[in-house]
Amino acid sequence: MAEKTITNIALVGCPNCGKTALFNALTGARQKVANYPGVTVERKEGVLALPDGRTASLIDLPGTYSLRGRSPDEAITRDVVLGRLAGEAAPDAIVCVADATNLRLALRLVLEVRRLGLPMVVALNMMDIVEKNCGRIDVTRLSQELGVPVIPTVAVKKSGSKALKLALASLQPATGVNLTDWQEPTAQELRDLHAEVERILKVSAFLASNSALTRKIDKVVLHPVWGTALLLTLLFFIFQAVFAWAGPAMDGIKAAMEMLAAFVNGAMAEGPLRSLLVDGVIAGVGSVLVFLPQILILFFFIILLEDSGYMARAAFLMDKLMAGAGLHGRAFIPLLSSFACAIPGIMATRVIQNREDRLVSIMIAPLMTCSARLPVYTLIIGAFIPDETLGFGIGLQGFVMFCLYAAGILSALFVSWFIKTFIWKKKAEPFLMELPSYKRPSPLNVLTELVIRAKIFLGRAGTIILAIMIMIWFLCTYPAAPEGAVGPAIHYSIAGMIGNWLQPVLTPIGFNWQIAVALIPGMAAREVAVGALSTIYALSANSTEAESALQPLLASSWSLPTALSLLAWYVFAPQCASTLAVVKRETNAWKWPVVMFAYMLVLAYAASWLTFHIAEKVFP
C-alpha cells in the first residue's frame, strides 16, 4: 500500500489577513488584493511546488473569524476544512494565516483550527508592519505555545514563502483524526479559548495596537463630522477628475476613430460592407471606446482608496447611515463592488447570513452606478451640461456626475428603508469589522488592476458590443427605403419600425424613437446604448451632420428636458439581462428578478416623467 502523503492543503485565515496575497506568493497566481474584509468570497485552487520536488494542491478558502460558519462563505470554509462539502476532499494539512498586527483575533482561529488535530503551519503575516510599529513577537516562543511551526511572512513582498514551503514539506500526515466528531464550541469553551489567547499573547508578544500615525489619521478620518466631510470631498474630487483629466486622451481616441473612418471611406467602394464598417463598427464601438480614459481614472482612485486602507474606514462611516436604512453592515462590500458591476456585487452578498438582509442587498445592488452607465452619463453630460465652473474650481459637469452617483446611492437607501419598514420589519443586526492599518498602495498592484480593468472594457468592446453593433447596423439598414421615399432610409428599417412602435409609450417621458431603439440593445449591456445611438444617428443624419461627432448631434437633436429625462432613466433602469440572470441564480427563483425588473422599471419611468416635466417648466 502506498504511503500516505500530504497532497491537499487548505489556506485558512481571518478576512483581510493577507491570505490571498500569500496564496499568490505560494502558487504564482494573481488575485485581487484589497484592504477591506471579505474580498475572498470564492474558492480558489493552485498548485504548490514543495522544496522536495513534491507538489500539493493549495485551496484558498473564504476568510472567517471562526469555524462556526455564521455566513454562507464562512460555512464553506468550515465545511471544506471538516471534509463536509460534497465533491471536496478534506485537507491533509492546513496553513493558518495570522495577521501579526491583529494577533489577538487571529490566535482565536488558530486555536480553534488546532483542535482539529490536522498537521498545521501558522503563517505569521504582515510582520514588517509589526516591526515598523515597534511591536515584537517571539516567534520561537509562540511556536512552542501553539505546538505548531510558526513562519513569519510578508506575503505582498513574497517574503517567507520559501520557509513556509520547507515547513509544509516537513509535515507528517495525521493519523486517527476524526473530523466528523467536530462540534461547535460551547460558550464556556469560547471563554477558555479567549483566556488561552491572552495567556499566549502575554508570554510571546508585545504589540503596539496601532501606529501613532494611524491613530492620528483615524481621529480625523473616523470622526462623524470631519470624516464624513472628508469622504464626500474625496468622492467629489474623484468625479471632478474623471472629467477634468480625461479630456486629452478622449480627444485622441476620438481623432483616431475619425481617421480610421476616413481611411475606410477612402479605401473602399460604396456598398454595404463599407457602411457596416464605418456606420456600425467604427461609429458604434468607437463611441464606447472613447470612454476608456474616464473609466480608468475612476478605477485608479477606487484602487488607491482600497489599497491604502481607507475603504474600510468608509465602510465604518457608512454603517450608521446604512443601519438607518435597515441594511446590514456586511452589505457595504457588495454594494461597493456594485459600483464596478452589479453582478460580482450580487454574488458577494453571500457574506450576509440572514436571507432577508441578503435579498434586500441583492435588490438594491443594481441601483449603485455601475461602470457601464458611465459612457451614457458622460455622453449626455458632455452634450448638454456646459463646461463651466461653479466657483472654487468646481466644474459643473463633474458636479452633475456626482449628483447622479448620489441619486443612485440615496435611492438604494430609500428602497432598503422602504422594504425594511413596510415589508420585512426587522431590527438591524450589529456589525463588527476590523480596520486595517494604513498602507502605501503598491504601484505595481495599482497598475495591474488598471490593466485588468482596461482589458475587461476592451474585451467587452471587442466581443459583446461589437456583435450587438453589427446587429444594430443591420436593423437600422434593412429593409432599404422604397423607391421615391422621402426622409432618411432608417425610417423604413426594422429599427425604425420598432422605434415608432415604442414611441407612444416613451413620448410622455420625452424620449424620441431613436432613444427607444437604443434602449433595446442596452438591455444586453448598458453602454451599448451609446454605440446604438451613434449608429442610428450616423445612418439617419444628412451628409453634413454625418461629419459631426455624436455629442454635438445629440445637442442639436434633443431638448435639455429629454437629456435630463434619459439621465434619470439610467439611474434606475433595470437594463442589464446578465444582472437579472445572476439574481435568478443566486436566489434560485424567478420571482426576485421579476420583482427587481418591475420595481426598477416603475422607478425609472416615474423618475424620467418627473424630470422631463419639471425640466420643461424650468427650462422652457
Added chain:
Amino acid sequence: MTQTVITIVIVVAAAAWLIWKYFLAARFGKGAEGCGCEACDKARLTKKD
C-alpha cells in the same frame, strides 16, 4: 457583390454568436451569465454551493 457576401457572413456570425452567448452557452455548461469581467468569471467558475 463581394461586399454583400462578406456583410452577410459577418451579420450571420454576429447573430449566431449572440444567440450562443445569451441563450445556448449556459445549457452546455459554458456559462452565459455574468458581464464577462474577471470577477464574474471567477465567481461563476468556482461556485460550489
